[in-house]
Amino acid sequence: MDVEVNMEHKTLTVLQEIEFFNQSEDTLTSIVLNDWNNAYSSKTTPLAKRFSDEFYRGFHLASEKERGNTTNLNIATADKKNLFWERTEKNPDIIIVQLDKKLAPNQKIVLHFTYIIKVPSDKFTHYGYTERGGMYLRNWFLTPARYENHSFVKNSNLNLDDIANAVSNFDILFRIPKNIELTTDLDEEKTTPIENFSIHKLNGKNRTDFSIFLEPKTSFRSFKNNLVEVETNLRGYKADEIQKAIAIDRVVNFTNTLIGESHTEKITVSQADYDRNPFYGLNQMPAFMVPFPDEFLFEIKFLKTYLNNYLKNNLKLDPRKDNWIFDGIQVYAMMEYMKENYPDCKMTGNISNYKLFKGYHLLNLDFNEQFSYFYLLMARKNLDQPLGAPKNTLIKFNEQIASKYRAGLSFIYLDNYLGNGSVANSIQQFNNRNAIGQTTENDFETLLKSVTNKDINWFFKTIIHSRDIIDYKFSDVSKSKDSISFSLKNRTGVAVPMPIYGLKNDTIVFKKWLDPQKNDSIYTFERHQANKIVINYKNEVPEFNLRNNWKKLEGLFPNNRPIKFALIKDLEDPFYNQVIYAPILTYNVYDGFSPGMRFHNRAILNRPFLYDINPTYALKSKTLTGSAIFMINKDYRDSNLFNVRYSISGNYFHYAPDATYLKINPMMLMQIRNENYRDNRKQLLLFRQVIINRQQSDIVVDSSLQDYSVFDAKYVNSRTELTNHISFMGDVQFSGKFGKISSEVQYRKLYEDNRQLNLRLYAGVFTYNKSNSDFYSFALDRPTDYLFDYAYLGRSSSTGIVSQEFILAEGGFKSKLNTPYANQWMTTLNGSYSIWNWIEAYGDIGLVKNSQQKEKFCYDGGIRLNLLTDYFELFFPIYSNKGWEISQPNYNEKIRFVITLNPDKFIQLFTRKWF
Numbered sequence: 001m002d003v004e005v006n007m008e009h010k011t012l013t014v015l016q017e018i019e020f021f022n023q024s025e026d027t028l029t030s031i032v033l034n035d036w037n038n039a040y041s042s043k044t045t046p047l048a049k050r051f052s053d054e055f056y057r058g059f060h061l062a063s064e065k066e067r068g069n070t071t072n073l074n075i076a077t078a079d080k081k082n083l084f085w086e087r088t089e090k091n092p093d094i095i096i097v098q099l100d101k102k103l104a105p106n107q108k109i110v111l112h113f114t115y116i117i118k119v120p121s122d123k124f125t126h127y128g129y130t131e132r133g134g135m136y137l138r139n140w141f142l143t144p145a146r147y148e149n150h151s152f153v154k155n156s157n158l159n160l161d162d163i164a165n166a167v168s169n170f171d172i173l174f175r176i177p178k179n180i181e182l183t184t185d186l187d188e189e190k191t192t193p194i195e196n197f198s199i200h201k202l203n204g205k206n207r208t209d210f211s212i213f214l215e216p217k218t219s220f221r222s223f224k225n226n227l228v229e230v231e232t233n234l235r236g237y238k239a240d241e242i243q244k245a246i247a248i249d250r251v252v253n254f255t256n257t258l259i260g261e262s263h264t265e266k267i268t269v270s271q272a273d274y275d276r277n278p279f280y281g282l283n284q285m286p287a288f289m290v291p292f293p294d295e296f297l298f299e300i301k302f303l304k305t306y307l308n309n310y311l312k313n314n315l316k317l318d319p320r321k322d323n324w325i326f327d328g329i330q331v332y333a334m335m336e337y338m339k340e341n342y343p344d345c346k347m348t349g350n351i352s353n354y355k356l357f358k359g360y361h362l363l364n365l366d367f368n369e370q371f372s373y374f375y376l377l378m379a380r381k382n383l384d385q386p387l388g389a390p391k392n393t394l395i396k397f398n399e400q401i402a403s404k405y406r407a408g409l410s411f412i413y414l415d416n417y418l419g420n421g422s423v424a425n426s427i428q429q430f431n432n433r434n435a436i437g438q439t440t441e442n443d444f445e446t447l448l449k450s451v452t453n454k455d456i457n458w459f460f461k462t463i464i465h466s467r468d469i470i471d472y473k474f475s476d477v478s479k480s481k482d483s484i485s486f487s488l489k490n491r492t493g494v495a496v497p498m499p500i501y502g503l504k505n506d507t508i509v510f511k512k513w514l515d516p517q518k519n520d521s522i523y524t525f526e527r528h529q530a531n532k533i534v535i536n537y538k539n540e541v542p543e544f545n546l547r548n549n550w551k552k553l554e555g556l557f558p559n560n561r562p563i564k565f566a567l568i569k570d571l572e573d574p575f576y577n578q579v580i581y582a583p584i585l586t587y588n589v590y591d592g593f594s595p596g597m598r599f600h601n602r603a604i605l606n607r608p609f610l611y612d613i614n615p616t617y618a619l620k621s622k623t624l625t626g627s628a629i630f631m632i633n634k635d636y637r638d639s640n641l642f643n644v645r646y647s648i649s650g651n652y653f654h655y656a657p658d659a660t661y662l663k664i665n666p667m668m669l670m671q672i673r674n675e676n677y678r679d680n681r682k683q684l685l686l687f688r689q690v691i692i693n694r695q696q697s698d699i700v701v702d703s704s705l706q707d708y709s710v711f712d713a714k715y716v717n718s719r720t721e722l723t724n725h726i727s728f729m730g731d732v733q734f735s736g737k738f739g740k741i742s743s744e745v746q747y748r749k750l751y752e753d754n755r756q757l758n759l760r761l762y763a764g765v766f767t768y769n770k771s772n773s774d775f776y777s778f779a780l781d782r783p784t785d786y787l788f789d790y791a792y793l794g795r796s797s798s799t800g801i802v803s804q805e806f807i808l809a810e811g812g813f814k815s816k817l818n819t820p821y822a823n824q825w826m827t828t829l830n831g832s833y834s835i836w837n838w839i840e841a842y843g844d845i846g847l848v849k850n851s852q853q854k855e856k857f858c859y860d861g862g863i864r865l866n867l868l869t870d871y872f873e874l875f876f877p878i879y880s881n882k883g884w885e886i887s888q889p890n891y892n893e894k895i896r897f898v899i900t901l902n903p904d905k906f907i908q909l910f911t912r913k914w915f
Contacts, residue, residue: 001016001172001173002172002174003172004175005135005176007133007135007214008131010135011118012884014113014141015112016112018111019892020109020110020144021107022107022108024105024147026105027103029099031096031111031144032097032143032152032153033095033097033137033142034093034095034155034165035094036139036157036163037118037120038070038092038851039092040059040120041068043723045156046091047059051159052724055724058123059124060722060752061754062121064120066123066827070114071116072115073085073095073115073142077100077109077111078112081100082098083097084097085097085099091154094156105200115142116702117141119137126276127272133216134216136270137211137212138212139161139209140597143168144165144166145164145165146164146208146248160399161312162392163319164318165209166208167206167316167437168208169203169205169207170186170210171203172201172203174201174212174529176197176214177196177197178196179216180215180223182200183213183215183218183268184212185267187203187204187265188201188202189203198744205266206263209848210893211612219233220268225253227252227253228252228266229266230248230252230268231267232248232268232302233270234269234301234302234305236295236298238294239298243298244295247299248298248302251302251337252306258428259314259333260312260432260541263313263314267306267309269309271310274304276305277304279300280374280401283366290347292350296342300859301472303334304330309762311326311330316438316589317439317440317441317650318440320392322441324387324403325441327387327403328407329360332408332412332427332581335368335408336424342573343360347365347367347370348362348365361845374402374795375865377402377604378395378402380544381638383397383404385398385677386464386466387406387407387464388464392680394674395914402799406542409542409544410459414448414459416540422451424522426447426448444895447678466496467798470492471490471494471548472488473491473535474488474489474548474550475489479527479553484525484526484533484553485521485522485523485528485659486849487521487522487523488500488517492794496541497545498542499511499514499535499536499541500512500514500523500525500534500535501534501538503533503537504526504528509529510527532551533553547574549574562576567580568582571605571606572607578603579601580598580600583596584614588653588792588794589623590620590653590794591618591654593619594616594625595616596615597614598614599611599612605718609632611629621657627650629647630648634646643670645667645668645671646667646668647666647669648665649664649665650663650664651788654702656697659694660697662693662694663690664690666688667686667687667723669685670684670686671683672684672685680721682717682718683715684715685714685715687713688711688712689710690709690711692708695767708736708786712732713731714730715731716728720733722750724749726748727745730745731743732849737770738766740765740776741765742810743762743763743794744760745760756840757835758831758833759830761828762810762829762830763821763825763827765822765825766825769824774823776827777822777877780813780819780820780823781811782807783809792805793899804893804894810828811838813830814860814875815845815862815882815894817858817880818881819848819850819858821886822848822849824849824850825849829845829846831844836867839865843860843861844858845857845858858880860879860880860885861877862875862885862886871898871900875896877896896898
């Protein structure tokens with residue numbers, strides 16, 4: 001390639017020649033090229049859709065000049081004959097070149113290219129031009145795609161850093177302005193200044209990709225030992241250059257010993273690379289709160305990023321299909337590094353030294369133990385996926401954290417089972433094999449099987465290519481002075497090796513590996529004075545439940561767990577029954593501020609049984625109030641119906657200044673998902689019986705309706721992403737007084753000009769209505785909430801600011817009209833459209849039908865300040881059935897607002913992109 005860089009216009013003008021050698025057994029009529037830079041060309045590419053799926057707004061809101069593309073492309077043969085090429089609408093970042101004649105096996109063809117690259121902003125993926133006048137170039141040039149199994153690999157850019165390029169040799173002339181400095185992991189032969197340019201001659205052998213950094217003044221420092229040269233600009237808090245050099249040398253030597261020699265003489269480790277894949281946990285903390293020394297922070301960040309770049313440079317795998325091998329080796333190496341260099345390090349660093357936190361299991365985990373819990377976090381949500389699944393099919397949390405960590409744990413597991421460094425030996429041989437050419441998972445599997453006489457088919461079939469969960473427990477334990485006999489119950493039928501430990505006062509006195517058994521078996525071991533036996537004591541096996549893994553061999557109650565109280569939510573501790581307590585504060589206008597104490601067993605990992613009890617004392621009403629829920633959680637691993645929750649809850653608060661209500665709510669919730677876990681479609685079925693007991697109030701109308709019970713069945717089907725949202729809800733309610741059916745459809749569209757349309761259609765009809773009150777009627781602007789579902793600040797208030805609270809339900813009108821209820825049927829349409837930024841125009845129309853009255857047409861319109869959808873909004877009515885409301889008296893009382901105080905709802909804003 002001959003590349004001329006224009007820093008002002010953010011473009012690269014490229015003259016390119018490709019000599020393509022057909023090393024396959026097939027005769028080719030076309031060649032597929034990766035053009036991943038063109039993935040930034042529009043808001044409808046696979047990359048743009050990926051951003052939308054993960055609720056990243058930056059790309060959709062970006063201007064044309066911030067996006068990238070590949071233009072002015074011409075492709076010709078060596079004799080200057082132009083070739084036909086095309087992109088598909090589905091894959092605009094892949095080019096198919098039709099050859100003018102067939103290319104037989106072992107033949108070569110030379111192709112010539114000219115094209116212009118418009119470099120995108122680095123704010124989308126950390127690749128591209130920077131606001132500081134530089135560029136980080138990766139995956140930008142045209143290059144043949146990997147060829148295997150008789151076809152080219154056609155992977156679109158999905159911001160997964162997994163481009164499948166053919167193995168190539170590169171020779172590049174890079175022309176850059178004289179005031180710009182270049183850093184790269186390619187070999188630099190020489191630099192020649194010519195007029196206002198400097199020309200860098202670069203080359204690389206047997207590579208699939210490379211990195212180039214252009215900066216006004218380079219931020220990289222070079223560290224070199226007898227193994228490899230490292231160029232890095234990784235920020236190191238306050239670590240000095242000597243500390244950095246020591247850490248880099250230690251990591252480089254460790255990697256060379258464990259994995260093998262690097263196939264390249266130079267490796268770059270940039271801050272941008274780390275920011276793309278940080279060490280989760282450390283990156284969430286502000287710098288002043290991080291409980292580790294500065295030199296350790298630099299070292300662990302460098303270790304993670306160096307291993308990632310080292311493996312990407314050395315392994316010639318398909319990084320999308322065989323991603324688990326990259327992840328497994330990386331995390332395996334990190335865990336071995338920590339075990340060798342920091343064996344006593346805790347996950348939370350210095351925090352674990354404080355006596356105040358000694359009782360918290362989370363804060364006292366060994367550093368390497370955290371990897372297992374990140375996997376369990378997803379397994380307990382029933383959201384884990386097979387390690388061998390293609391990278392583009394993984395949920396973001398699995399792709400970046402859970403599956404990555406479980407892959408490393410699986411290597412540790414296999415290594416412990418095989419012993420004698422078999423896994424490390426296989427990794428080294430595999431690294432050497434990659435020096436020759438491209439490889440696959442089959443090559444790695446063959447090497448692993450060649451270093452042992454044990455059957456390890458279970459490793460690939462169960463651990464790598466299934467999401468089967470592992471759970472063993474003891475049964476029928478008997479003991480004598482010198483021996484122990486027990487049966488090991490396989491609770492899930494998954495046959496894998498399992499380690500058994502004997503402990504005496506927390507000291508290991510024996511360890512035995514049991515080979516895979518599907519059926520329960522009886523085992524007898526020498527006791528060695530053990531007073532406790534434990535399955536999987538060191539958590540070497542990625543096991544689903546650790547709470548049933550141990551048996552005491554002494555005492556009357558062999559498995560009694562003492563109760564442990566903790567002030568904050570903790571990790572599940574298998575040796576205790578944990579009770580979490582925390583102060584809480586609730587508010588409504590009738591009870592006022594209500595301080596209290598929350599008692600629950602909600603751990604960070606989901607549990608099959610949950611309780612949450614929240615007694616409070618209302619300072620204004622001077623009464624005890626509160627809520628409680630008890631829940632049984634049942635997961636189904638191999639069904640689209642993946643979760644069923646059975647619960648019963650209760651609430652006791654004031655609904656009026658002089659009256660309380662008690663709500664009892666037994667419920668069954670069924671959650672359904674598609675086979676594609678990344679699909680944002682959610683379906684649920686809900687069945688409940690709502691039992692209400694209300695005190696009679698002298699203030700509130702309809703308070704004579706004290707005791708009632710309503711059966712409610714609801715179906716919800718929704719699909720949500722950044723640019724599109726559509727949902728359907730169907731609801732059926734029956735009680736002694738009424739029966740009603742209602743449905744709701746919501747649609748939201750974010751257009752390419754960044755304007756947003758919101759539509760909502762609601763329709764409801766009574767099948768029978770024996771009530772003489774509007775208490776159960778459909779409400780046009782403010783539901784009576786007879787099921788006590790909504791967190792009204794003042795549910796019975798008809799005046800004052802709390803009466804202006806708006807909840808989008810039933811009619812959804814913002815203006816308070818003269819026909820607020822319908823006791824026969826009602827249908828409404830609510831809509832809004834962006835005017836500028838978060839300012840929208842809204843309008844509502846509807847028909848309201850009451851018995852012995854003609855249906856009435858209702859309408860209103862105004863301005864909506866959509867500061868944070870569903871969380872903080874303001875509505876300013878302008879015109880309705882009442883006329884020009886904006887000119888009428890007491891206009892401030894007509895303004896409606898949405899406010900959400902529930903912290904759990906805010907958390908969903910940040911977690912939805914991960915799960």
